[in-house]
Amino acid sequence: MTFKFKNVYLNATATVTGPYEKNGPLSKYFDKSFDNLYANEKTFELAETKMLKDSVDILLGKANEKGADVFLSGDLLNQLVPSNLTALSLKIPYFGLYNACATSMEGLLLGSTLIDSGKVKNAICSVSSHNCSAEKQFRYPNEYGGSKPKVATFTATGAASAYISKTPSQIRIESGTVGKVMDLGITDVYNMGAVMAPAAADTLYQHLKDMKRDINYYDLIVTGDLGIFGKQILRDYMKEAYNMDLIKYNDCGIMLYNLNEQPVYAGGSGPVCCPLVSYSVILDRMKKGELEKVLIMSTGALHSPTLVNQKLSIPSICHAISLEVVK
Amino acid sequence: MDKEKYQNLVDKNIPKENVKINAAKAFLVGGFMGIIGQLLLDIYTTWLNIPTKEASTYMIITLIFLGSLFTALGFFDKWVSWANCGLIIPITGFAHAMTSAALEYRKEGFVLGIGANIFKLTGSVILYGVVSAYFFGLIRVLLFGG
Numbered sequence: 288m289t290f291k292f293k294n295v296y297l298n299a300t301a302t303v304t305g306p307y308e309k310n311g312p313l314s315k316y317f318d319k320s321f322d323n324l325y326a327n328e329k330t331f332e333l334a335e336t337k338m339l340k341d342s343v344d345i346l347l348g349k350a351n352e353k354g355a356d357v358f359l360s361g362d363l364l365n366q367l368v369p370s371n372l373t374a375l376s377l378k379i380p381y382f383g384l385y386n387a388c389a390t391s392m393e394g395l396l397l398g399s400t401l402i403d404s405g406k407v408k409n410a411i412c413s414v415s416s417h418n419c420s421a422e423k424q425f426r427y428p429n430e431y432g433g434s435k436p437k438v439a440t441f442t443a444t445g446a447a448s449a450y451i452s453k454t455p456s457q458i459r460i461e462s463g464t465v466g467k468v469m470d471l472g473i474t475d476v477y478n479m480g481a482v483m484a485p486a487a488a489d490t491l492y493q494h495l496k497d498m499k500r501d502i503n504y505y506d507l508i509v510t511g512d513l514g515i516f517g518k519q520i521l522r523d524y525m526k527e528a529y530n531m532d533l534i535k536y537n538d539c540g541i542m543l544y545n546l547n548e549q550p551v552y553a554g555g556s557g558p559v560c561c562p563l564v565s566y567s568v569i570l571d572r573m574k575k576g577e578l579e580k581v582l583i584m585s586t587g588a589l590h591s592p593t594l595v596n597q598k599l600s601i602p603s604i605c606h607a608i609s610l611e612v613v614k
Numbered sequence: 615m616d617k618e619k620y621q622n623l624v625d626k627n628i629p630k631e632n633v634k635i636n637a638a639k640a641f642l643v644g645g646f647m648g649i650i651g652q653l654l655l656d657i658y659t660t661w662l663n664i665p666t667k668e669a670s671t672y673m674i675i676t677l678i679f680l681g682s683l684f685t686a687l688g689f690f691d692k693w694v695s696w697a698n699c700g701l702i703i704p705i706t707g708f709a710h711a712m713t714s715a716a717l718e719y720r721k722e723g724f725v726l727g728i729g730a731n732i733f734k735l736t737g738s739v740i741l742y743g744v745v746s747a748y749f750f751g752l753i754r755v756l757l758f759g760g
Contacts, residue, residue: 330721427735428718431711432691434698437629472617473624481624485615519627527623528615 289464289497295399297458297610298409298450300566301346303338305418305444307551308563311544316567317445318345324419324444331429335362335417335446336369340376342446343413350450354379356407359398361390362415362558363442364424369415379411388483388512389466389587390414391447391562392606396463398451399608409452416557418442425592426476439477440514440540440556447562457574461609464494468589470602476595479556480517483586486605487513488524490584492531494607502531506578509569510605511561511585512540514553539564561585573612581610636698643700651677651704674705681709686717711735 302317309320319341321327326334339360347353358377360370361384374381386393394412401407419429421442427433451460469486487510495502502508513521518538525531539561540554555563565583572578584607595601615623651673658669684690690710694701701707712732719731733740754760 423718428714430685430688430691430714430717431735432695432714433702434695436631471615471620473621478624478628481628485620516628520624523623523627524615524620 289462289494290396290400290403291462291498292399292403292460294453294455295402295451295460296454296456296613297460297570298452298454298456299346299350300447300449300562300570301342301349302563302567303342303345303446304563305338307418307441307549308443308445308543308555311549313543313564313568316571317563318342318349324417331417331420331423332364332368335364335415335420335444336372338417338444338446339369339373339413339415339448342415342448343373343377343411346411346413346448346450352409352450355409355411355450355452356380357382357398357401357410358413359384359394359410360413360415361385361394363387363421369417369446370413373413377411386604386606387587387589388416388556388558388560389486389585389604389606390558391511391565392463392583392585392608395449395451395460395608396465396606398449399460399463402451402453409450409454411448411450413446413448414558414562415446416442416444416559418444418557421557425590435552436477437552438475438480438514438516439552440479440512440554441544441551442557443512443540443543443555443560443563444557445559445563447559447566449562449566455613457613458570459611459613461580461611462494462498463609464490464497464607466490466605466607467493468602468604470600472600474595474598474600476590476592476601478516479588479590479601480513480515480553481520482588482590482601483510483513483603483605484517484521484524486603487521487584487586488528490605490607491525491582492529494582494609495531498609502533503535505580505582505609506535507569508533508536508582509542509561509565509584510536510538511583511587512554512556513538513586514540514556515546516553542568558585558587570610573610576612579612583608583610639696640698640700640703643697644703647677647700647704647706677705678709681706682713685710685713708736708739711739 398410719727
């Protein structure tokens with residue numbers, strides 16, 4: 288299902304990161320970076336909350352607004368702790384979202400739909416993730432440090448927020464495709480790229496079909512966090528299933544870190560991985576005129592440790608948002 | 615695309631782990647741990663005149679203490695990531711797994727945090743250790759008379 292939006296604009300974005308992202312190649316694009324994983328808080332959960340709150344504060348400053356009609360936010364933690372606590376301090380009507388690492392574009396899709404329908408004038412769409420709070424919840428204690436295979440990805444730390452409204456700006460949210468949940472039987476909890484690639488392929492194909500576009504219509508197509516091996520799997524999948532060649536394509540998980548020097552295995556992941564790259568370097572390139580039409584596809588593995596222990600495979604989803612430079 | 619075809623596509627694209635190098639590392643580090651254990655045992659028996667049976671207990675306690683201390687100091691997880699089973703299988707791995715869980719859940723309190731979670735990783739080692747000790751003990755009594 289693809290929605291076309293008439294008058295929805297991306298007015299401002301804000302990105303806050305942890306130390307690993309700061310040491311990566313995109314550090315100059317981020318609004319704020321913390322040097323320690325605790326972000327001067329007592330626990331990792333509170334550190335993630337702090338980053339999310341900071342990103343909204345910076346966002347409101349950049350958008351020159353005091354608030355918004357609605358706040359849409361999500362993260363990886365049980366009961367959406369960081370989003371709930373941020374909504375508590377913001378005092379803005381709030382929707383908590385969960386689509387794992389696909390939450391960022393899910394938020395933009397829903398926010399744009401609300402604005403397009405005229406129900407709200409503006410919205411703040413946020414996501415956060417934290418490497419240590421995610422490891423603690425989904426895998427082993429952080430200090431355990433068990434080794435991981437090469438296909439594993441590294442949950443990014445940080446928060447990203449976007450301010451969207453009907454007020455025209457340089458970047459327009461042109462359309463968006465709501466993804467379907469896919470499951471091709473992958474049970475390897477480390478190989479999230481393989482889990483998510485079919486969802487990305489399905490959403491991409493559906494988007495191009497609904498909009499009657501060629502794959503080369505976009506100057507750049509990015510996926511959220513497939514990693515280096517997932518990226519190649521998606522390429523092969525598109526070729527085999529739909530006979531399409533993905534050429535002007537990259538993956539945010541690969542762009543966020545310096546894969547040769549940083550200990551991030553196959554690349555970054557987590558809900559914040561996709562918007563940290565999209566809202567920083569990609570928007571920057573769009574504003575400079577290097578890119579005009581970009582399709583951002585946030586990919587999410589709907590991974591539940593409980594269900595994996597019960598021998599079930601991991602479902603996944605992907606939502607796509609098409610951004611255009613306003614001429 | 616069906617599941618089997620997709621699994622083939624995935625297998626074609628994912629890298630192979632260096633099983634030989636990993637096994638060699640684990641073998642050497644694990645062996646080195648054995649040497650350290652034997653050295654401690656020798657020190658305790660010859661220099662401190664402790665009987666061998668008690669000295670082996672002291673040796674185990676020393677290794678558990680060092681494993682826990684190094685975990686708490688924050689660098690043992692990096693050693694474990696590198697050496698894998700070389701450090702996980704010896705008693706140091708057990709100490710490390712317990713200490714890391716304790717550190718992780720410290721902020722959630724002494725009872726519901728540390729108490730409820732300290733055996734998160736090592737609970738199965740204790741459970742199946744005790745169960746298999748019972749059965750092997752039984753076999754030993756029945757076959758060899760104790």
